[in-house]
Amino acid sequence: MQDLPAILVVEDDHLIQSVVEEALKEGGFETIVASSGEQAAELLDSAEGKYRALVTDINLGREKLDGWEVARHAREIDPAFPVVYMSGDSAEDWASMGVPNSIMLAKPFAPAQLVTAVAQLLNGRMPAA
Numbered sequence: 745m746q747d748l749p750a751i752l753v754v755e756d757d758h759l760i761q762s763v764v765e766e767a768l769k770e771g772g773f774e775t776i777v778a779s780s781g782e783q784a785a786e787l788l789d790s791a792e793g794k795y796r797a798l799v800t801d802i803n804l805g806r807e808k809l810d811g812w813e814v815a816r817h818a819r820e821i822d823p824a825f826p827v828v829y830m831s832g833d834s835a836e837d838w839a840s841m842g843v844p845n846s847i848m849l850a851k852p853f854a855p856a857q858l859v860t861a862v863a864q865l866l867n868g869r870m871p872a873a
Contacts, residue, residue, distance in 0.1 A: 748774040751862060752791075754784040754800035754814055755830070760851075764799060764830075767855030773862065781809025785817050797826035797862050802834040812841045819843050826865035828858065 751773045755761045765775045778784035781804045798818050800811035811829055818825040827846040838848040847861040
């Protein structure tokens with residue numbers, strides 16, 4: 745069995761988790777799902793380079809780490825870490841809150857758009873020095 749690129753998905757809505765997971769698997773990616781920002785940060789901290797990209801919802805619950813913070817945390821670990829944001833109501837904040845060289849998908853989006861966004865970031869990623 746070949747090693748598929750592992751994508752960390754952060755989404756608190758189980759229905760959307762399923763759609764995202766299925767789309768990425770069909771696109772040739774392995775998915776690991778975190779249902780909170782805190783869980784995602786823990787997975788990133790212990791990953792040791794396992795994840796190739798982050799796909800995160802923005803709103804992950806009140807008084808909790810949001811997707812903006814999870815992405816910034818990923819970029820502290822790897823400044824070139826590919827990030828795709830998903831949001832139903834925070835897309836307009838992407839320019840001011842999002843990390844550079846990331847992609848925003850406004851919900852609802854087609855599953856193929858997600859696969860294309862992840863592939864685009866992975867293919868455009870500069871190799872580590």
